[in-house]
Amino acid sequence: MVKIKDVAxxxxxxxxxxxxxxxxxxxxxxxxxxxxxxxxxxxxYRPNRVAQNLRSNSSKIIALVVSDIENPFxxxxxRAVDDAAYEHGYIVMLCNTDENPVKEESxxxxxxxxxxxxxxxxxxxxxxERFTDIPALNMPVVIVDRHANNLEVDNVLIDNVQSAHxxxxxxxxxxxxxxxxxxGVGSNTGSLRHxxxxxxLKDHNIxxxxxxxxxxxxxxxxxxxxxxxxxxxxxxxxxxxxSNSLLAAGVLLAIRxxxxxxxxxxxxxxxxxxxxxxxLEPAMTVIDQPTYEIGxxxxxxxxxRIQDPTRSNREVVLKTKLIIRQSCGC
Amino acid sequence: MVKIKDVAxxxxxxxxxxxxxxxxxxxxxxxxxxxxxxxxxxxxYRPNRVAQNLRSNSSKIIALVVSDIENPFxxxxxRAVDDAAYEHGYIVMLCNTDENPVKEESxxxxxxxxxxxxxxxxxxxxxxERFTDIPALNMPVVIVDRHANNLEVDNVLIDNVQSAHxxxxxxxxxxxxxxxxxxGVGSNTGSLRHxxxxxxLKDHNIxxxxxxxxxxxxxxxxxxxxxxxxxxxxxxxxxxxxSNSLLAAGVLLAIRxxxxxxxxxxxxxxxxxxxxxxxLEPAMTVIDQPTYEIGxxxxxxxxxRIQDPTRSNREVVLKTKLIIRQSCGC
DNA sequence: CTGAAAGCGCTAACAT
DNA sequence: ATGTTAGCGCTTTCAG
Numbered sequence: 001m002v003k004i005k006d007v008a009x010x011x012x013x014x015x016x017x018x019x020x021x022x023x024x025x026x027x028x029x030x031x032x033x034x035x036x037x038x039x040x041x042x043x044x045y046r047p048n049r050v051a052q053n054l055r056s057n058s059s060k061i062i063a064l065v066v067s068d069i070e071n072p073f074x075x076x077x078x079r080a081v082d083d084a085a086y087e088h089g090y091i092v093m094l095c096n097t098d099e100n101p102v103k104e105e106s107x108x109x110x111x112x113x114x115x116x117x118x119x120x121x122x123x124x125x126x127x128x129e130r131f132t133d134i135p136a137l138n139m140p141v142v143i144v145d146r147h148a149n150n151l152e153v154d155n156v157l158i159d160n161v162q163s164a165h166x167x168x169x170x171x172x173x174x175x176x177x178x179x180x181x182x183x184g185v186g187s188n189t190g191s192l193r194h195x196x197x198x199x200x201l202k203d204h205n206i207x208x209x210x211x212x213x214x215x216x217x218x219x220x221x222x223x224x225x226x227x228x229x230x231x232x233x234x235x236x237x238x239x240x241x242x243s244n245s246l247l248a249a250g251v252l253l254a255i256r257x258x259x260x261x262x263x264x265x266x267x268x269x270x271x272x273x274x275x276x277x278x279x280l281e282p283a284m285t286v287i288d289q290p291t292y293e294i295g296x297x298x299x300x301x302x303x304x305r306i307q308d309p310t311r312s313n314r315e316v317v318l319k320t321k322l323i324i325r326q327s328c329g330c
Numbered sequence: 331m332v333k334i335k336d337v338a339x340x341x342x343x344x345x346x347x348x349x350x351x352x353x354x355x356x357x358x359x360x361x362x363x364x365x366x367x368x369x370x371x372x373x374x375y376r377p378n379r380v381a382q383n384l385r386s387n388s389s390k391i392i393a394l395v396v397s398d399i400e401n402p403f404x405x406x407x408x409r410a411v412d413d414a415a416y417e418h419g420y421i422v423m424l425c426n427t428d429e430n431p432v433k434e435e436s437x438x439x440x441x442x443x444x445x446x447x448x449x450x451x452x453x454x455x456x457x458x459e460r461f462t463d464i465p466a467l468n469m470p471v472v473i474v475d476r477h478a479n480n481l482e483v484d485n486v487l488i489d490n491v492q493s494a495h496x497x498x499x500x501x502x503x504x505x506x507x508x509x510x511x512x513x514g515v516g517s518n519t520g521s522l523r524h525x526x527x528x529x530x531l532k533d534h535n536i537x538x539x540x541x542x543x544x545x546x547x548x549x550x551x552x553x554x555x556x557x558x559x560x561x562x563x564x565x566x567x568x569x570x571x572x573s574n575s576l577l578a579a580g581v582l583l584a585i586r587x588x589x590x591x592x593x594x595x596x597x598x599x600x601x602x603x604x605x606x607x608x609x610l611e612p613a614m615t616v617i618d619q620p621t622y623e624i625g626x627x628x629x630x631x632x633x634x635r636i637q638d639p640t641r642s643n644r645e646v647v648l649k650t651k652l653i654i655r656q657s658c659g660c
Numbered sequence: 661c662t663g664a665a666a667g668c669g670c671t672a673a674c675a676t
Numbered sequence: 677a678t679g680t681t682a683g684c685g686c687t688t689t690c691a692g
Contacts, residue, residue, distance in 0.1 A: 001468075003685060014663045019687055027661055049443040050389070051685035054380045054668050061423070061444070069409045079399045082426045086433070091440055093391070094424040096412045103416070110421055113379040114391070138331075220605060249605050275550060275579050276606035333669060344679045349671055357677055381669035384684050 002043045011039040022047060053115055060090050062302055063111045063119040065104065067187065068218070069096040072245055072274045073291055074122070077144070080295025081120060088303050090117065099186050099218075101126040112137055118302045120144060120295075125186050140305040142298045146188045147315065154301040156294055156316040160189050163287045163320045164196025164243075165203075167269055170285070171239050171328055172204045176267055180209075180230050180237035182247050184218030193243040193271065212237050216247065223250020224257075231258045231266075239267035239328065245274045248284065263329035273323055282326030290318045332373045341369040352377060383445055390420050392632055393441045393449040395434065397517065398548070399426040402575055402604045403621055404452070407474070410625025411450060418633050420447065429516050429548075431456040442467055448632045450474060450625075455516055470635040472628045476518045477645065484631040486624055486646040490519050493617045493650045494526025494573075495533075497599055500615070501569050501658055502534045506597055509536075510560050510567035512577050514548030523573040523601065542567045546577065553580020554587075561588045561596075569597035569658065575604045578614065593659035603653055612656030620648045 008015045013032060020028050021036040039045075053059040064081050066074040078094060085092045093116060097104040101124045111119055118140035143155040171179055181197045184190030194213070201208045212230060216222040223242060227250060230237055242248045248270035252262075260266050262282055270277070273288035297316055305311055338345045343366060350358050351366040369375070383389040394411050396404040408424060415422045423446060427434040431454045441449055448470035473485040501509055511527045514520030524543070531538045542560060546552040553572060557580060560567055572578045578600035582592075590596050592612055600607070603618035627646055635641055 001685095004687095005685080015686075016664080016688075017662060020662085023687085029661065032662085046439065046443050048384075048445070048685055049440075050380055050384045050445045051668090052687075054378075054384050054670090054684090055686045055688085057668070059380075069412060070405055075400055075405050078424070079426065082399060082424070086426075091423060091425060091437070091444070093421060094408070094412070095421060096409065096416075107416075107421070109376065110379075113376050114421070115378070115380045249609060252609055274606075276604075276609060279579060279582055279606060279610060281611060331669095334671095335669080345670075346672080346680080347678060350678085353671085359677065362677080378669050381684090382671080384668090384686090385670045385672085387684070 001048075002045050004045070004047070007036065007039050007043060007045050010043065011036045057115070059115050059117050061093055061114070061116045062090050062299070062306075063093040063095060063116045065095045065097060065107055065111075065119055065121045067097050067099040067122050067124060068246075069094070070246075071218070073272055073289065076291035077295035077298075080292045081299045084296050084299035084303070090303065097124060099124050108137060112139060117306045118142070120298045120302055122146075123188070125188055125191070140302060140309065142302045142305070144294060144298050152313060154298075154305060154313050154315070156297045156301065156318065158289055158294070158318050158320050160192035161196035161199065163271070163289075164193035164241075165200045166196075166320075166322050167271075167285075167287050168197045168200035168241060169204065170322060170324070171241065171267060171269060172200065172206065174267075174328060176239040176328070177206065178209055178212065178235065178238045179206075180212035180214070180240040181242075182214050182216055182223060182226050182230075182240065182251065183243040184247065185215035187218060187243075189271075190215065190218065190243045197241060209237075218244050218246055220246050220250040220253070223247035224254045225250075227251045227254035228257070231255070231260070237266065239269070242268075242270045245270060245272040245277065245286075248272075249276070252280070262327050267328035269328050277325075280327075284327040285325045286323050288321045288323050290320070293318055331378075332375050334375070334377065337366065337369050337373060337375050340373060341366045387445070389445050389447050391423055391444070391446045392420050392629065392636075393423040393425060393446045395425045395427060395437055395441075395449055395451045397427050397429040397452050397454060398576075399424070400576075401548070403602055403619065406621035407625035407628075410622045411629045414626050414629035414633070420633065427454060429454050438467060442469060447636045448472070450628045450632055452476075453518070455518055455521070470632060470639065472632045472635070474624060474628050482643060484635060484643050484645070486627045486631065486648065488619055488624070488648050488650050490522035491526035491529065493601070493619075494523035494571075495530040496526075496650075496652050497601075497615075497617050498527045498530035498571060499534065500652060500654070501571065501597060501599060502530065502536065504597075504658060506569035506658070507536065508539055508542065508565065508567045508569070510539075510542035510544075510570040511572075512544050512546055512553060512556050512560075512570065512581065513573040514577065515545035517548060517573075519601075520545065520548065520573045527571060539567075548574050548576055550576050550580040550583070553577035554584045555580075557581045557584035558587070561585070561590070567596065569599070572598075572600045575600060575602040575607065575616075578602075579606070582610070592657050597658035599658050607655075610657070614657040615655045616653050618651045618653050620650070623648055 004015045095107040120142045122145045141153045183194040216226045269285040271287045273286045277284040334345045337348045425437040450472045471483045513524040546556045599615040601617045603616045607614040
């Protein structure tokens with residue numbers, strides 16, 4: 001492993017000069033600069049990032065902490081974060097919290113111990129509630145998926161309440177009356193989307209059928225079980241809305257198991273436009289979130305803040321889109 | 331930021347003792363041990379991992395380098411790697427190469443500069459061909475998806491050739507004769523699966539229709555375009571096999587665009603059992619790879635090697651499973 | 661414009 | 677059993 005001292009010796013300068021050259025600092029004679037660079041190339045020297053980090057207290061790693069690594073939403077976000085990071089010379093560390101506050105905290109601590117430059121966090125509900133912990137992290141944080149104005153962080157999100165309202169209203173306006181809803185339990189987005197859902201019912205003077213409104217672990221199997229219960233009710237729903245694509249998959253499976261037909265017997269609409277939502281027949285009506293944009297924006301906000309910690313905080317709200325397909329009979 | 335010296339002072343011992351206590355080293359009196367731990371708790375001391383890394387030349391970060399972060403296969407693998415890493419106190423860094431050797435090399439170099447403990451790599455084809463570079467990395471490497479016996483690495487893989495053979499034979503044995511194939515270009519698995527495909531045709535005395543056998547970027551849009559070409563041939567295929575789920579999605583879209591029906595007009599079979607493959611109607615016949623197992627095995631092999639670098643290298647071959655569904659009319 | 665030297669926070673010989 | 681001390685590889689004053 002060739003180190004800065006080797007380069008300095010070979011170039012006949014001090015390590016300080018090599019360091020200056022590599023950091024493109026001023027006050028180095030052109031001739032010396034070139035000589036050093038030549039040696040760097042020749043020896044194939046690469047600075048030890050760990051030593052740089054320890055000495056200068058700054059790293060080129062950003063972290064992405066998500067609640068479910070297998071949710072297509074976060075997959076697309078990761079891709080965007082990775083792209084943006086790579087463009088700026090950062091690499092990304094990915095952590096999965098499984099919506100578990102203990103795991104989340106342990107993960108955040110570990111990241112701080114590694115002195116990462118900053119983190120993009122999709123916080124669990126509990127974390128949101130004791131939000132004051134985040135400043136204690138003492139590093140730049142961008143929060144995705146959740147409004148947090150009284151905090152020294154940037155955030156990027158969509159209007160979950162409004163989006164759920166639009167999706168629900170769409171169903172109502174096409175004649176559905178007994179609309180069931182399955183929302184992610186313990187997740188921020190789940191409860192916000194529930195809120196929009198309820199509001200839409202209210203705005204259309206529909207009395208919510210509480211037995212049709214459920215919270216479930218945002219995964220396929222729980223979506224399935226919950227739906228089976230709904231379908232076995234005496235008066236089953238004529239439509240179901242879910243707060244993410246994993247739940248929707250479970251609903252679909254349950255509907256099929258029950259030999260019902262979409263949209264004739266029951267309609268289905270969900271958040272997140274996945275490939276699968278398009279491929280299904282009938283294709284699914286969804287709220288499309290700008291997932292790639294969310295990830296890229298978060299990464300760029302974070303990198304800007306790392307470069308200028310005094311920058312004012314900002315909140316970026318991105319627009320969603322209702323994509324109307326055949327799963328609700330339109 | 332409280333450091334080891336603060337703990338030492340508060341406990342009335344030297345930093346060496348604190349270090350010993352924290353590392354659970356022997357030769358520390360019980361009483362001292364307890365006193366130190368109490369101070370650690372009280373001050374909420376957490377060792378700086380960067381300093382530890384620099385000094386002891388060992389880190390608790392493992393890296394996962396994949397060719398396409400959005401491929402469901404790697405998503406499931408990531409989850410497994412993340413789970414295993416977390417259990418052993420490691421965190422994982424995720425890098426995406428887009429099957430681009432330049433990006434891959436830059437990424438690998440960066441990881442070495444960060445002194446990561448080891449990397450799980452799904453190498454690009456080019457890298458495989460100039461395989462000698464990997465030892466130069468000078469860190470433990472586990473290769474997934476590719477056999478590499480003359481190299482000081484562990485690897486975990488499936489039998490791609492055999493799996494493709496099984497899938498192809500299944501179609502042949504159900505009467506399909508003009509079988510098209512779309513394989514990922516530039517990817518290892520793509521060419522191995524192509525090989526198994528060709529072998530199966532040969533073993534069944536079917537003359538391969540070369541105009542039906544294509545290599546494409548393993549993504550939905552290229553799967554679509556390639557399929558449109560195949561379907562517009564004078565004598566179109568009666569079945570199509572793809573080497574991954576992204577390509578299969580494209581094929582499906584193209585078949586639908588062409589108003590053909592699966593499996594009546596054309597059959598379809600693919601690698602990777604995704605939720606979508608199950609949800610579709612007709613559901614898709616696939617080769618199911620044990621993705622979670624692959625990721626977990628890779629992570630465990632890596633961690634074992636990190637802990638014992640002298641361990642002999644090994645290759646783990648995991649079994650795949652043919653899942654027969656309705657997309658090929660059985 | 662360049663070099664000498666201190667030190668980031670920690671671990672591991674080597675003493676005692 | 678515990679303390680002293682010398683670095684890990686780098687950046688950054690401070691002198692010159």
